[in-house]
Amino acid sequence: MADQCSQVPDGTIRRARGGKSPTIYDIARIAHVNPSTVSRALSQPGRINSKTEERIRATAKELNYRVNPIARALPTGRTNTLGLVVADITNPVIFDIVRGAERAAADAGYTLVVAESQESGEREATAIERVLPSIDGLVLATTRLGDAQIIELSERKPIIVLNRAVDGLASIFPDVEHGVEQLVGHLATLGHRSIAYLSGPDTSWISSRRWAALVSAASRRNMSIVEIGPGLPTLEGGAAAITRTLASGVTVAVAFNDLMAIGLLRAAAGLGIVVPTALSIAGFDDIFGSDLTTPGITTVRAPLEDGGARAVHLLLDRVSVHPKRSAAAQAAVLLPTSLLVRGSTGRPAS
Amino acid sequence: MADQCSQVPDGTIRRARGGKSPTIYDIARIAHVNPSTVSRALSQPGRINSKTEERIRATAKELNYRVNPIARALPTGRTNTLGLVVADITNPVIFDIVRGAERAAADAGYTLVVAESQESGEREATAIERVLPSIDGLVLATTRLGDAQIIELSERKPIIVLNRAVDGLASIFPDVEHGVEQLVGHLATLGHRSIAYLSGPDTSWISSRRWAALVSAASRRNMSIVEIGPGLPTLEGGAAAITRTLASGVTVAVAFNDLMAIGLLRAAAGLGIVVPTALSIAGFDDIFGSDLTTPGITTVRAPLEDGGARAVHLLLDRVSVHPKRSAAAQAAVLLPTSLLVRGSTGRPAS
DNA sequence: TTGTAAGCGTTATCAA
């Protein structure tokens, strides 16, 4: 009993049971109650005698007790952990999403695990399979999975999709039409009549969505539009499209995202092509870096950090209350988009 | 028994026990063995009768069985999860670290949880406290904790520190001296005689390390050097230093990192100050974006993605073999650094 | 309000 005596004159944190972390049994023994009472005192404050609770809390504190989340997760099935799956961690677009999601999760006392698919549906499935058993819910940002796979997943754990709409699932995605309408309007005003769209991965829902919106907005103004792609959503993917872009004879190229737009811009500069005089360029997402280039990239921005945070909030709703699909489960959240005009778009030379 | 019959003609995955995921008990029942045998068959291949193992594996596959990592973690104490703590997820420097760490962890079948301290030692401690019980080991990248706290942590779980050296702990950090020597040599060759260092957070080990190396390299060449700071390691932090930088009368400013360097560059541009003619600027890390500015940022780069990966590898060594400190525990890994000369450094005007 | 005891799904220790 010596090392478990309640009096610790020198203030040292008492170590119960040789070096191992203390459990509710240690607290129970010292506080002269049953372990179940300790459990209740700690996880359901106010439901037991306040005097007892007081004593238990004091002992817990003294032992420097931390609840073991794994042991708790086993009987409850709840891990206090959320998953976030992204296509490519190094894509600056993702950073904002991760940040928003991480902070929202941390604020709610949840832990976030991040898994990366590296643009491969197969790797994505593997990654999900690994994390799924130990999380309470999942945010799929920029997923490369098919609708059927996603729906199947949603039968195992609550799922929120970000940057995509899936029927019957809570989906958060940018109001593409609005931003594209602004962008195309801006281009038309400048005098452009022909657009090239540098598309992203063909598995990207958002890329096809952007293409559809561009086609619609362009044809409404009798502008012509061609698709160049699919391409990698990276600097390299954008740079690789320069030849076909120039060959197409358009006066403006709209890239799937800013990363591609920057790649295209740099490739153009390498060929001595002046932007925006000889070629206007625009992108999507307003990533870190798109205002660093000369000229800056005109872009359609969406509040992706906010998107990440809202995805987590929606997920927490589903996770914390009860597993039944609530009415809000079908909710589709539209993220407002807005056009940021920078130097990469201007009047065409002709 | 009907729904647990072994013959499933239509290939449907058999659901044992109404919707819940199958356990080793379900497998045991169907394969007519004891649950413990199932556990052995699945987690220690080759240690049991191959015929039995075969049968068990087949049943497991048919049931679409997945081991429950939480249940496994309880008796073993091992979670197959690693933690990574960073100061600020949105800092591009971090991206590379996270990418390297995530991929290395995923390749080893481990899950990575990322926690963010948001540049606050207190938040960092809280975040660590939350994840610690459910991880096997921790990588501290850009930590804002004190040495004592770190060592205390290392008594609870294996720890690797990245971008810092802590006595007695496995540490990975850039070979600052080498890169700085190159940088200062480059500046001296250009004709600079006075340097300002825009320091980062005063809790940043690496910032003081860079300062020390700069002082040493500068004085060796009879160049003068002053410190401006501490400042936030962000665009804003760099921009905020412009006034004091100009006032100091130096011909070159070396920022704690590229983010600050870019901030300073843009602030200079805003004041009509021509870089590098009126002021040369250099940074550290070669982040995404430092070659996007005009002029590009001269920088000392270190392979941070590789650093993240190596940190995870070192951690896996400690985690997977046995918890004793091996001889390699004291290892300090030096990441090679190299100078990237871009347009932001040039001959001083005078 | 508190105690008793049965789980949660694994692994691990002994026997058989």
Added chain:
DNA sequence: TTGATAACGCTTACAA
């Protein structure tokens, strides 16, 4: 080689 059984640390009916 396999089976029985006790952990792992916590939650949660059910009793008292």
